[in-house]
Amino acid sequence: MKIRFENSMPLAADYLNAFGSAEGFESGTLTPEDLVDVDVLAVRSTTKVNADLLNCANRLALVATATAGYNHIDTQYLQQQGIYWTSAAGCNAQAVAEYVLSVLANAHLSNKLDLQTATVGIVGAGHVGTALSGLLDALSVRYKLYDPPLQETGDTRTFADWQAILACDVITLHVPLITGEYFPTEHMIDAAVLAQLNAQQLLINACRGEVIDEAALKTRLLSENAPTVVLDVFNNEPGIDQTLLPLIWLATPHIAGHSIEGKLLGTQRVYEAVCELQGSTPELTLDDFIAPPDAVELPALDSSPESALSLVLKAILSVYDISEDDRHFRQGLADQVAFTFMRKHYRVRRELAGHQVEAHSPLPQAAIAMLNALGMHPKTV
Numbered sequence: 420m421k422i423r424f425e426n427s428m429p430l431a432a433d434y435l436n437a438f439g440s441a442e443g444f445e446s447g448t449l450t451p452e453d454l455v456d457v458d459v460l461a462v463r464s465t466t467k468v469n470a471d472l473l474n475c476a477n478r479l480a481l482v483a484t485a486t487a488g489y490n491h492i493d494t495q496y497l498q499q500q501g502i503y504w505t506s507a508a509g510c511n512a513q514a515v516a517e518y519v520l521s522v523l524a525n526a527h528l529s530n531k532l533d534l535q536t537a538t539v540g541i542v543g544a545g546h547v548g549t550a551l552s553g554l555l556d557a558l559s560v561r562y563k564l565y566d567p568p569l570q571e572t573g574d575t576r577t578f579a580d581w582q583a584i585l586a587c588d589v590i591t592l593h594v595p596l597i598t599g600e601y602f603p604t605e606h607m608i609d610a611a612v613l614a615q616l617n618a619q620q621l622l623i624n625a626c627r628g629e630v631i632d633e634a635a636l637k638t639r640l641l642s643e644n645a646p647t648v649v650l651d652v653f654n655n656e657p658g659i660d661q662t663l664l665p666l667i668w669l670a671t672p673h674i675a676g677h678s679i680e681g682k683l684l685g686t687q688r689v690y691e692a693v694c695e696l697q698g699s700t701p702e703l704t705l706d707d708f709i710a711p712p713d714a715v716e717l718p719a720l721d722s723s724p725e726s727a728l729s730l731v732l733k734a735i736l737s738v739y740d741i742s743e744d745d746r747h748f749r750q751g752l753a754d755q756v757a758f759t760f761m762r763k764h765y766r767v768r769r770e771l772a773g774h775q776v777e778a779h780s781p782l783p784q785a786a787i788a789m790l791n792a793l794g795m796h797p798k799t800v
Contacts, residue, residue: 420697421478423453424461424689427763428485429682430708431461434690438697446763451475459696461485461689462492465759469493473500483692485685487511487546487676488627490596503696507688509546511676513770515625516550518675519591521741522623522649523560524732525669531647532588532621534560535728540587542607543594543626544569544576551593557792558728563587566594568602585612589621596627610635616646625675628652633660640666649741651675657755657762664752669745672752672761680770683708712775715795727785734790734797738774771795 420439424431425446435441444453446465454460454476462468464486470493473479482497482504489506497504527534539555541548544566555562563579570578584590594604608622608631616622616639624631633654639645640663649669653659656673664670687705694701715737751757772794776782781799782790790797 420458420693421456422459422461422693423449423457425449425463425466425485427463427465428461428686428689429679431485431686431689433708434686434703435461435693438693454479459483459693461693463685464488464491465763467491468497470496473502476502481505481692481696483507483689485510485682485689487685488595490627505688505692507685510684510688511678511681512546512550514676514678514681514768515547515593516554517678517735517739517771518625518651518671518741519551519623520554520735521739522621522669523589524735525740525742526589526621526647527732528729528736532619534558534732535726537561537588538563539589539591540565540579540584542566542584542590542592544574544578545593545595547593547626551591554793558731558789585615588619589623590616591623592626592630594626594630596629605629606632606635608632608636610638613639613646618644618646620646621649622646623649625651628654628656628659633663637663637666657758659755659758661752664749669741670748671741671744672748672758674744674762674765677762677765678768678770680705680709680773709773712773712796713769714777715774727783727789730782730786731789731793734776734795735771735793738771738795739768 422435422438422441424435424441424443426443427446432441449466451472451474456478458478459481460479461483468482479502482492482502484492484506487508487510492504494504523534526532539560539562541551541562542565544564552562563583564576565579565584596605597603598605613635647668650667651671652673683705690703691701751761774795776790776795776797777800778797782797787797
């Protein structure tokens with residue numbers, strides 16, 4: 420079996436070499452001739468898989484992307500050619516949910532909102548929305564779910580209507596980009612929706628840039644009583660509209676899902692797809708590659724009689740603080756080459772469960788319960 424894989428997939432060679440000839444390639448360098456006699460093509464979102472690229476693919480049986488999204492793959496063409504394709508749906512759901520949690524922690528600790536009284540409106544209750552609701556449950560933060568397509572399938576969770584979501588203190592978007600179909604999501608946040616939001620509300624987009632009408636957003640942010648906005652995704656990436664950035668509270672270069680666990684899970688899913696193609700049982704698991712939890716020392720948590728929630732939010736920011744990514748993004752962004760570079764060379768970021776809190780004096784029982792629910796399992800040292 421001959422495999423070509425994108426080098427940005429972590430540990431791809433370790434996973435795929437056992438199948439035969441597995442050769443990596445740099446993003447943007449793959450040519451149609453490179454796919455002659457290739458059985459499996461494994462990519463991330465920076466490689467566009469379409470008829471032009473596959474012009475010489477005489478033996479291709481599987482295209483697997485190590486990402487949750489698959490907008491970079493012409494799935495219709497693959498189906499026409501009888502080529503099986505698969506994505507790593509949900510591989511980065513926890514990472515994206517924790518990105519949102521970092522936003523909320525920053526907002527609470529900077530007095531932009533009070534998570535003890537706020538309600539979070541989660542638009543999209545799939546992999547990411549479900550992961551986020553679990554994190555909010557761990558912190559006893561109220562939320563409402565909105566997902567009409569899932570609701571119609573008989574999902575037994577409680578769903579809110581659209582107007583109830585627009586009245587929430589926080590509105591966070593986690594839907595796929597759907598155009599011209601039932602329940603389209605392109606520009607679901609348009610001028611009419613933005614006009615209903617006010618300065619006491621926080622709008623977060625960590626799914627697809629086109630879900631928000633950026634022209635309408637810019638107009639709204641330049642007007643009175645505008646909401647606070649956090650964007651990880653933009654229209655026309657990587658050539659984004661940089662004039663939007665000064666109007667946004669926090670901005671990052673499409674890295675919400677870029678935890679090391681999320682990326683490795685994407686590679687794991689590719690490996691499992693190749694196993695299925697070959698008719699073999701997967702032998703490798705994430706546990707073969709993931710390191711034990713890192714220790715996080717938090718002596719600052721013991722210095723004042725803060726609420727349990729504030730203590731835990733500080734612990735979360737000690738693991739991942741989105742404001743650091745925002746700062747690096749604004750300092751480094753000069754053109755679309757820089758946008759792509761920052762995504763490709765993003766720092767190593769582990770998820771909350773990859774850390775154990777070490778406190779220097781006993782924590783409140785409520786804080787211990789929250790940290791345990793987040794998978795951080797605190798101990799006193």
